[in-house]
Amino acid sequence: MAQLFDKEIKFDLPDSDISYYPNFIEKTIADNYFYNLKKTVPWQQDDIKVFGKVYPQPRLTALFGNNGKAYSYSNITMHPKPFSKELQELKKSIELVAMTTFTTCLLNLYRDGKDSNGWHADDETELGENPVIASISLGQERFFHLRHKNEKQLKQKILLEHGSLLLMKGETQHFWQHQIPKTAKPITERINLTFRVVY
């Protein structure tokens, strides 16, 4: 079978298991996924509650899944739509690398540099004890920041490029938080897909 990716970059960070595959999806195929998902996904903007105040979430999202299980975070509960043919296809190729059978995909659309994703860990109970999170990036590259929850000097920045895969597993979500910060640079849109198992 053809290799879908040419290298794995493993981050040597304590209490974590994080790998980055820069060219997981070939450029022209990644371009096609981007345009197709941008056009066909029913993007929504939910309100989030932060310290008792309600704000529109600074990005658009969508949830797909095959087991009907809802996913809740930041006071939002999302109900999955059935996987499209292309998401199903993408899920299959990621499962080969992640060695996990995913049930659910959360999609994020960052419209410009003002869109972001605040510090958090993907540690909701419905994701299980040690979640495997497989994250695909399409379109505009953005920085992904990681910080250790207890040892504040431990941090890492990863540039998430078009067609890349970032894999987080093991105890990562217990010890590390991540974010996509805003940027003042004039930038274009990015789509992120995170495949997860929702129990």
Ligand SMILES: O=C(O)CCC(=O)C(=O)O
């Ligand atoms: O956009 C990204 O790369 C990260 C998304 C994320 O952390 C999440 O949806 O939980």
Ligand SMILES: [Fe+2]
């Ligand atoms: Fe996350």
